[in-house]
Amino acid sequence: MAKSKSSPQAPEGGATEQRRLQMVDIARLAGVSVSTVSRALNGSELVNAETRQRVAELARSLNYSINFGARNLRLQENKTVAVVVPFDAKSRQHISDPFFLSIVGSIADALTDRGYDMLLSRVDAEHLDLASHWFDSGKAIGVILIGQWRHHDQLNEMAARKLPLVVWGGEMPQQLYCSVGGDNVLGGLLATRHLLTLGRKRIAFIGDAQLPEVWLRRQGYVQALSEAGLQADPALELAAPFEPSVATAIVRDFCVAQRDFDAVVCCSDVLALLTMQALRNVGRSVPRDVALVGYDDMPLAAYCDPPLTTVHQPVAEAGAELVEALLGQLRGERAGPRTMPVYLKLRQSAPDVLP
Amino acid sequence: MAKSKSSPQAPEGGATEQRRLQMVDIARLAGVSVSTVSRALNGSELVNAETRQRVAELARSLNYSINFGARNLRLQENKTVAVVVPFDAKSRQHISDPFFLSIVGSIADALTDRGYDMLLSRVDAEHLDLASHWFDSGKAIGVILIGQWRHHDQLNEMAARKLPLVVWGGEMPQQLYCSVGGDNVLGGLLATRHLLTLGRKRIAFIGDAQLPEVWLRRQGYVQALSEAGLQADPALELAAPFEPSVATAIVRDFCVAQRDFDAVVCCSDVLALLTMQALRNVGRSVPRDVALVGYDDMPLAAYCDPPLTTVHQPVAEAGAELVEALLGQLRGERAGPRTMPVYLKLRQSAPDVLP
DNA sequence: ATGAAAGCGCTAACAC
């Protein structure tokens, strides 16, 4: 293939040489040098206003757009952030929880607003550290990871290696990395207190306390119980993962075997839905027999039957917080973890007043 | 700031010069030239096996990873695909339908499997053509767009401009771009036929027929009705958008005003959920008074009450199909639209036999 | 088998 350097406007040899338009082409056509084109296109004051105008119009009319790869290489600059969603390799099950996906959407908006691009990928939840690849390879200036999963340790190591990293999740003791998340202790507390207010005393807790966020929510749960002079009963705690395909059987078995509870705190709305179904299947009614509180306040929570009382997470704000935390880190600010307020959204699965 | 070119292993002046490791560093440390390092790292047969080994190990131990920006610039190569999710600018409402997000996940997997990166962004659904920006700027080699929305025309123009583009959606007459989607006519047909089998004759249709996919589903709906000697009744058709925040009121009003139907086909599971709630609110029972079929078979469809009978869309396979279609296009293949099979997933909202 | 050197498309001193 002859490497033609001629203008793409003049294809030669009949072959429709579809070389991408570049600055040199604009320059030639405008009768100026590439530097002038570069300056003009970047709105530099150095170049004559009239020339600038002319070059800009020419570029626009030719539908020219800059080669960002080259620009970034030259400027040693990069406006891409990697967003990584872990998945469970064991069950080959992808994280499909609407909550995580909403967070991704929120981040997409926040990045776009600030002129950054978003590289989205998945990573085995057992090897969160693989996420650093995006930074190491220079494809991204930093990483936003959705969820801590079981690998607080790996995250600490990544932070220690100076990887620009922000994690959606809860704040844990001795945490080296920057996390942004809802106030999980408060969430667990509000949910449980509300159920206690309804007069319920045997309150189950469904969620995998190996996950930092769930662990924190459980603290709120325990605290609320103890405020009411009650103790957490291990028989009422069920370690169910977020993944519905795995959780379904676990929750079903629990509801079959354990009838001695009159309320339940679920650590996600999806788990709440599963639990409602399991309860229906054993003939127990929500909220009459069992009052139920979910977590996340996903859009669909309002549309199930009964509509879900749930802890509202600040999804809309989450993206901006995560992105700001990352950019702050890149500016060299030494920002700690951030915890965002949550509140209880009252609906029928655990209403204000029992019917 | 002095632009030190010395090895990062030997920071000077006390400042912890955090320059990224690059080939020249590996070369110096290995006592070879950059070319050799480049060749070694790319597994070239030209370089001595022993040297190759040594260089590779050195690079690994130093945690070196290549600068892809530079590599791509040199090779005129790019392994990034833009995935674009439209949003409704009018309602400032982001597409949060679990279905679209599942498709994104599926694409993420397919791209990763093939060694491509995924750039995710949103675009105003009224200006789908803005999606071409990713290609024009060289940031991506092509675009995968999730949904056609109302702008079939814009998509045709983009394709005419030779933009490598694949769209998730239905196949329309005179379509210039490549679409991949479920068999919408079949979906509408299966859903409606099933309801007719149950003996229902007044079947409503909920969905915005301005959208190609819905339009096609409606064709299946009409066809099934005519097979049964029935005609579509405009009074039973409701143009509701996918966005729950907008659709809720529309569906509610419809269910209040219109009682003369005994079944309904909804064009998404989310719409189905809304509709079930609206029906409950007017005291009509599903499936006894109104049998209901959703569309998509999202993971949560099995967990609502009653569980949703719905048209299953091939989400898991969708990613691979979309990606293959795009890569095929880039290889110069002239592939047409692809339609994937769908099937009806029977659950309780429109069971096999009415209770 | 290895090294020197050119160049991918762009920007920013540094001339003039």
Place this chain on the structure above:
DNA sequence: GTGTTAGCGCTTTCAT
């Protein structure tokens, strides 16, 4: 105000 030139980090002829 504009052009000339060097160089971002990498790959790849072309020499040796």
